[in-house]
Amino acid sequence: MAAICAMLIALVWFTANSAQSQQIAGARQQAAAACEAVAARYSRSTSPADSAQNTDLMHAVLDIVLAQAPGIEGGFWASAQAPASAPGRFLAYAFPTYQGSGVKRDVPEAETPLIVSTLRSAAAAHRTVTNVISSGQDAVIAAACPVSNATDVFAWMLNRARPPLGPYGEALVATLAAVLAVILVVATALALALRRWKQDLARVETSLATQRDGARLPLPGEPDLDRIVVALNRYIERTDVLQRQATDLGSKLAQAERFIVLGKLAAQVAHEIRNPAGAMRLKAENALAGDSSRHRDALQTILEQIGRIETQLSSLLALTQPVSVNVKKTDLAAWLTDVVESHRELAQARGITLMPATELVDDRGSAGHIDTAPEFDPEQLRRALDNLLVNALRHAGEGGVVNVHASHECSSDTSHLRIAVSDSGPGVPASQRERIFEPFVTGRPDGSGLGLAVVREVAAAHGGRAWLDDTPKGASFVIEIPWQRSS
Numbered sequence: 001m002a003a004i005c006a007m008l009i010a011l012v013w014f015t016a017n018s019a020q021s022q023q024i025a026g027a028r029q030q031a032a033a034a035c036e037a038v039a040a041r042y043s044r045s046t047s048p049a050d051s052a053q054n055t056d057l058m059h060a061v062l063d064i065v066l067a068q069a070p071g072i073e074g075g076f077w078a079s080a081q082a083p084a085s086a087p088g089r090f091l092a093y094a095f096p097t098y099q100g101s102g103v104k105r106d107v108p109e110a111e112t113p114l115i116v117s118t119l120r121s122a123a124a125a126h127r128t129v130t131n132v133i134s135s136g137q138d139a140v141i142a143a144a145c146p147v148s149n150a151t152d153v154f155a156w157m158l159n160r161a162r163p164p165l166g167p168y169g170e171a172l173v174a175t176l177a178a179v180l181a182v183i184l185v186v187a188t189a190l191a192l193a194l195r196r197w198k199q200d201l202a203r204v205e206t207s208l209a210t211q212r213d214g215a216r217l218p219l220p221g222e223p224d225l226d227r228i229v230v231a232l233n234r235y236i237e238r239t240d241v242l243q244r245q246a247t248d249l250g251s252k253l254a255q256a257e258r259f260i261v262l263g264k265l266a267a268q269v270a271h272e273i274r275n276p277a278g279a280m281r282l283k284a285e286n287a288l289a290g291d292s293s294r295h296r297d298a299l300q301t302i303l304e305q306i307g308r309i310e311t312q313l314s315s316l317l318a319l320t321q322p323v324s325v326n327v328k329k330t331d332l333a334a335w336l337t338d339v340v341e342s343h344r345e346l347a348q349a350r351g352i353t354l355m356p357a358t359e360l361v362d363d364r365g366s367a368g369h370i371d372t373a374p375e376f377d378p379e380q381l382r383r384a385l386d387n388l389l390v391n392a393l394r395h396a397g398e399g400g401v402v403n404v405h406a407s408h409e410c411s412s413d414t415s416h417l418r419i420a421v422s423d424s425g426p427g428v429p430a431s432q433r434e435r436i437f438e439p440f441v442t443g444r445p446d447g448s449g450l451g452l453a454v455v456r457e458v459a460a461a462h463g464g465r466a467w468l469d470d471t472p473k474g475a476s477f478v479i480e481i482p483w484q485r486s487s
Contacts, residue, residue: 001187062094395425
């Protein structure tokens with residue numbers, strides 16, 4: 001606001017000065033033109049042979065010419081070299097457009113020094129000369145010019161430049177100054193009010209930053225801000241109540257989810273144990289009614305079903321207990337060959353081609369032995385890879401192919417061991433791709449949905465991850481863990 005006021009003052013000052021300069025220039029031009037017109041008119045009315053100065057003719061010329069120039073007064077003057085004359089004297093004077101009463105015939109005394117000075121300058125230069133005297137917003141312009149047919153006779157004119165803002169200019173300027181003063185006062189008051197608001201807002205902000213749960217904010221003492229703080233305190237109270245309700249609901253929801261998980265887990269365990277238990281019961285009943293050969297077959301079947309139950313219980317325990325890894329440097333080629341060959345017999349029994357994985361490929365595409373042995377827990381990672389191989393052999397189908405590929409993935413700041421197991425089976429349905437690693441999610445009626453969950457837990461325990469890769473055909477599961485454990 002102060003800047004706007006300063007700009008307005010500068011604009012008024014510039015406008016007034018510009019208007020005054022233009023008015024002075026116009027008044028000077030009018031005075032010079034009137035002077036030359038009077039001198040020319042008098043010269044045409046006399047002859048060079050006339051030596052006497054005809055004052056009546058001078059008055060007539062002045063009246064005729066100055067009647068067309070409102071506000072301009074003037075006359076004739078003789079210099080000191082004129083015969084029978086004093087050292088310069090006024091010969092004639094007229095002010096036809098004078099607004100006062102009567103005809104004005106007296107040379108203005110206040111402007112006489114300016115007139116005489118201008119006449120002497122014109123006599124010395126023998127050409128038209130103008131001078132200006134400014135007093136406040138008023139300016140007096142004097143013009144003098146020689147008369148061609150009269151020796152040492154000069155015409156002179158007096159003109160005035162009025163205030164540029166008119167007769168009420170001073171009142172307008174005073175009014176504008178008062179308005180600007182009021183604006184400055186209002187701006188100062190607003191600045192102080194805004195400063196106080198800023199300080200109060202800073203206190204409210206500090207109170208919000210340091211607020212304890214459920215604590216009310218102090219009132220800053222500003223009526224408008226007090227209403228805002230009161231509304232904030234009400235919001236804080238409602239938020240506190242809602243948070244307590246949300247906490248209670250969260251506890252109830254967590255309890256309900258635990259019951260749901262326990263119920264689902266119990267149903268799954270009952271299903272997984274009931275089938276083997278039923279098979280064992282049937283075999284035991286048959287063995288009791290049969291001979292010794294039936295006893296041997298029944299015991300073999302019972303042992304297989306007990307092994308199946310132990311496998312399911314081990315998978316469940318692996319999910320309920322955190323995976324603990326004991327990393328050590330491992331010969332990856334030998335370890336991978338041992339894991340793959342343990343599934344060779346099952347693959348052959350199902351007519352599935354299990355591609356050998358004794359050759360490793362690093363990220364630069366060079367085949368052969370990788371110089372640095374990776375660090376991982378061979379037992380835990382074997383569990384994960386066994387689950388992927390069993391899963392692939394189940395889905396590849398008769399005559400299918402299962403590939404195992406290990407690579408050393410390097411970048412500027414990371415180095416990973418990547419193991420991919422892919423099969424030529426039907427692939428994972430789109431509806432299950434997002435949840436395939438969750439417990440109990442399976443695409444087989446006889447599956448438990450725990451194998452891939454164990455794979456994910458083992459990879460996470462090594463600081464890596466497991467995911468289902470995008471392939472045009474079949475399925476490809478990937479385990480990626482750090483090549484060396486960070487210290």
